Amino acid sequence: MSRARRWFLPALITVLVLAVVSPPVASAAPVGLDGAHWIWFPEGDPRVSAPAADRYFRTSFTAPAGTVSEALLVVTGDDTVDVWLNGTPLAASPRRVDAWRQAIAVDLRSAVVPGVNTLAVAARNTSAGPAGLVGRLRVTTSAGTSELATGAGWRSSRTVPEGWEQPGFADSGWSAALDLGAYGVGPWGSGVAAPDLAAGSPLAVTGGTVEHRAEPLGIDAAKPRFGWRLVSSSPQQRQGSYQLVVSTGTQQVWDSGQVTAATQVDLRYGGPALAPLTRYTWRVRVWDTQGRASAWSPTYSFETAPGSWTAGFIGAADPDLSGASWIWYPEGDPVAGVPPQTRYFRRTVDLAARPSAATLVLTGDDTADVWVNGTQVSTSPRVTDSWKNAAVVDVSALLSAGANTIAVRADNTTQSPAGVVGKLVVQGGPAVVTDAGWRASQTGPSGWERPGFDDSA
Template sequence: MHNKGSFHPYDLRCEYKVNYLGLGERSPRFSWKLHAEGRDVRQSAYRLQVSTGGQEIWDTGKIISDQSLHITYAGPALGSRTRYEIRVKVWNQHGQESDWSEAAYGETGLLDQDEWRASWITARFEQSEPCQLLRKLFTLGDNIVSARLYATSLGVYRVYVNGESADDTLFAPGWTSYNKRLQYQTYDVAKLLASGENTIGVMLGNGWYMGNLGWNGLSQLYGNERAALLQLHVQYKDGREEVIVSDDSWRASKSALLMSELYHGEYYDARLESKGWHNKGFDDSEWTQVSLLDYGYDTLIAQEGEPVRIVEELQPVQVLRTPNGETVVDFGQNMVGWVQFAVEAEEGHTVVIRHAEVLDNDGNFYTSNLRTAKQTITYICRGDQVERYEPYFSFQGFRYIQVEGIRPELIATRVVAKVIHSDMDQTGTFECSDELVNQLQRNIVWGQKGNFLDIPTDCPQRDERMGWTGDAQVFMRTAAFNMNVAPFFTKWLKDLAADQLPDGGVPFVIPDVLRGRHSSAAWGDAAVICPWVLYERYGDRRVLEQQYESMVKWVEYIRSQGEQEHLWNTGFHFGDWLAMDAPNGSRVGSTPKDLIATAFYAYCSALLAKTAAVLNKLEDEVRYTELSERVTEQFRREFVTPNGRLASPTQTAYVLALMFDLLEEKHRPQAAAVLASYVEEQNVRLTTGFVGTPYLCLALSKHGYTDLAYKLVLQREYPSWLYPISKGATTIWEHWDGIKPDGSLCEDPMNSYNHYAYGSVGEWLYRIAAGLDTDVQNPGYKKVRIAPQISEAISYARASYSSMYGMVASGWERLEDRRMKVKVVIPPNTEASVMLPGAAMGQVVESAVPVAYAAGVHSVRQTEAGVQLEVGSGEYEFLYVFK
């Protein structure tokens, strides 16, 4: 942050991104943060300016407003391939004017399809294997001042300019519903070009477009030919422009990468390498001419989500010799990415790297849970000095690798694991006095890293790795604490809308590669819940506008399903998937599926009504409010006795009824007591699955049973969140008993050790244990809610969150003599409601001042729960004796 005095705007962003290259939005939005010393600082006005080429094109003038998020550009229409400089200045509530912020930029991509001059090119030989190489030699003049390469592919691609990668992103163009939406990428390649001869090289692999997807061995789900589309625009100092495009003058060859599959790994024969193929001076006279593919441009969109990158590296923790005689490397962390290795051997020598998440009960390498996924890298040496290899188009889920072909004593210095995921800003931290809970938080974050690779996958290792809607929906609020997931989910939700069926049904997975399998309750409800979470967490109204039609279609689909009005009691449902109370031999919990489906029907129609209110669709607000009320009434008639007991005596049934406010007010205390008794009858253990678990602790805390929620979270015996940690877990498991108490492993066919759904308890850690939340009436942390619920079971808890306004923090610590310390950070241009639990008004001091007189404190009142404060921005430290 550049300091321009005590009060200034910084971190100016365009559509969530700093200096956006390849912007495809014609009405982009701008957001900024305020740096301010002291307390209770608010923005009273702002002025935004946008210019291009030194010419100002839009000046808002001084706008009286406290808004600093998502200010929509309203100037002249933006042009393609144009860089726009953005700057902002602000005024505080005292009329103090800041300096201009540092300039940021948004540079548009190709906004109109008719600007594509390039042709789709392909090499028509053995399309499934091996990977293809494409190249073009061309000549440029002197004095290049700018160069932009726009590129995409059918398949996945890497692009090189004069032998160098165009940038550090991976798995382009990403995974979308390709037949409807295909992203292109924008690269700044000016520094890679030179006057005279230059070369562009492209490597093409199968990826999601053509490769194996799903557990049925299917491939070529989107098409049967790989292809590339590239367009390079070079600007010279004298104003001239030169355009190099993919066309039939390009040359093609097979590569040394003989097999590359997302699930299965890669087979690379270095003896077949065309050394220097992507550089100038290479002789491609024996290469073949490319063919043109008539594919068109109508599905092309600019890159929307965050790109995938190598984000960190892990070194080996130890090299093991298993009882079976396997040489195995332990990286100490279950992760997603790949291994780079080095080898020095004779020509034809083979190195094989296999990947696994765990060792079995005997300490041997365990891969049965991968099903048909091979996760194997095979490398054939060319035999000259030290050779290094890492995959191009395949990723693996693993903690352990089995190595063949590198001498055991050299392995520790010859391998490194590279962690790969969508490169989202990490925004949240949580910690407390219990180190196992801290490990749980780390496991949740690592599960998110491993499964947020361009789409939110269920698991990253076996022959699945799909965008399961239910998993994404239950984990999303936790995800939004840990990382900035707004662009990531905005992209994915557009694919959900694109793949939604004509009748409004929502596929189980997005993008939809299971074709014809769709519309389970709690899974399809992602269509409504996920946009609402983005609005709630980021104040993003536009995502509601974009998804509104999809949200309505989903609720109307449910309305059309029930055999009885306002009840959803038909069709296939996953139910409370993998619940502990499932009958023997079943993966579906005991909670009736129609109870779950109707509960989500009521919840989603209520969220849709709230969405309609936000968007000023008043008739829809009335319509869906009434619908939700009628579904709730029908839920009570069908599933609740006159005395308020649920027909289904399961934890999940009570959790949903309490969490979604489906019971009459008078029955809720009794229902909460029943839920608590069910937990206690299990010796403080859960019996919930994918549907009930995310809400279990929240429902208990909402109704006065926070002590029991803490006991659940801190439970170390199976089944619990901490039990897997006792078995060495470094990510969240799919099953509560992925490794059983006796050391044996759960069922092979469905036993992922990196499955984030149960990591949804992270929301409770942030919101309840640390007490950090946003006020839904003032979303995106415009108004912060600080309300920690304190337990004797731990001595402190604290969380921080880097919001769109700046850092928010909440933490409490129990001191000696029942004294309590609560520390809070509220960013400028926001305010907060702060609850000090167990406090008496006359005994609270803030920075040694009686709280009623503390700077920034607007109001103080005593409640049964403690002292309730309304405060402005700033850092606060409250001390009091806990009642």
């Protein structure tokens, strides 16, 4: 007999899916530049002219303990600035003529820590002419507020070694920054435009994954992990927070809210329990560290694996499938997904006498047709998710003393998880469940569903 006609013990399939909930995080409002002073490295009169060069600035501030509700730096530099907090690069101004005329807002929440924090800024004067840096930050926590503005207390340098932006760097040899005057002083005046938080972010989300796989099937993680990549139409752009939404069909299952995090991998699902063998869709958007929201990502999807269910998942009539295991022909990983195919299953049941009552409960993903002693007793509806409603059949009239045969033809209609689960309950006799005692085959030759068929090979 060819391998395709041989019968095997089926594979058993088990999975459990759980979830937890996380609270959303509120966004921050911008602060102004009033009270801040323009500063530069002490060389000549930077208000009139400074060399075309990079200059470097550092300061520290203390953030109150407690939950951070706001940590925002509004900053600009003639001509450009790059910002680090505690060694983490966070934002950069656009590389264009007169970019200093519009301040950028830098969301510091992803990098701020309770206690002492180190703020570092690299400012570039792109051509000989006036040069300056001005900024103001505010950190608000449940324990209080800390504010800081540019001024003579900042340290500055014309050159820097590796690691200059890190908290542990010793800047005692740096020069005190030169105070050029309060915001509003010439040549810049008070016309610096506030950050435009309504503008769209140059960041875009791509390459969404669940459990490190694209569009995966058979996800059995208790709390699936999401991930994505970012592309940007402008340089030096970074994620400051994100919002992730999971749905099934038209029903929203979970909305993370806006979560402050620069992380783009291994972000855990935090909604209610996911149903087995269900297709979910998800999408995400991010805010950059300047508080600008990206467009929503493309819609991605994943499908959960089969589970060990009771009546709460299968059918409205509360059929009893306790003790039964999901089974399939032993090939690949039926939990993760197998190609569209038909597989055949048989079980012989020995009864001491003809039962007065017997009920068979059975379903298959995607469909299952059932015979008892050669008589067809059930056919799954050919509709989406028909497996969610198990067939419940009174088979007492078809059973007899001696050997009895239950036969199932199951169809997996798409590349997806596949399985059969069932239970025969005989009054006064044994309960028979789907388990490793069933036989399975890739083909069903003539008579395969009848009691006399030889499935031993």
